[in-house]
Amino acid sequence: MFELDMKSRKAISDQIIENMKELIVSGVLKPDDRIPSVRELAGQLLVNPNTVAKAYRILEAQGYIFTVKGRGTFVADTQSMPVDSRELKEAETHIRDSINKLYYLGISKERAKEIIDKIVEERGDWK
Amino acid sequence: MFELDMKSRKAISDQIIENMKELIVSGVLKPDDRIPSVRELAGQLLVNPNTVAKAYRILEAQGYIFTVKGRGTFVADTQSMPVDSRELKEAETHIRDSINKLYYLGISKERAKEIIDKIVEERGDWK
DNA sequence: ACAGTGTACTATGTGTAGTAGTACACTTGT
């Protein structure tokens, strides 16, 4: 399904969340598709089932998946999902911090815009 | 000099580092200006001297300040400082993560560009 | 000599992430 970077400083649960969001939003996983069970994905990734369960819990709270007791976990319909203003605000704060880092490095505004635009365009499938 | 947000999830040492970079890069603190001693700043911010010392240690490693034993810590000349490619790469990764978050929220590329541009332009003094 | 400086070290407490193990209610297929 995907792989983890155990050398990363990022939390394993966060990596699972990001990879799942990628698959869901990009359309690899369609609405109502079933995703691996907590125990199954934990087995694939060689991590503890509790860690996967934590990731699923957060993904469900954010509306990306939904669970049916005893049956499994499924992909939600992200198309009809309104943009969560709280998450958007958090994302904007992250971007502001990132841009500040470029500023602190002494990079010019024009150069910074080039760098950012390059990264945006890396997503050929976007929009 | 500046204030800390004790309710923030950001580490105190990281907040000190960011605030110092802001003052140095924006030109409030000029090269060879002396910055408060470890004990003095710790007293102002009501944190432990070790925490300030850690922040200063990192700032020196990144080239923003330099220390003279027994005399104090001073602002380095960031103008003549070459852009550290390792730090630049880290910043780019950070930006990529942030932009992905916008993508996961289902925001269009055009909308994302507007949001980013607005944040960049918040820095009226840049370049 | 003295006060102030950065630096280094140990010890302690706290919070978070992750692992390990167990238990329970539910659904499906037999």
Next chain:
DNA sequence: ACAAGTGTACTACTACACATAGTACACTGT
């Protein structure tokens, strides 16, 4: 009815980073 698989909810333990507390040392300027 039964077994297997599902999500969920606990507790306990380890590991790590952060911050605090206290002490000590070498250096500088007066």
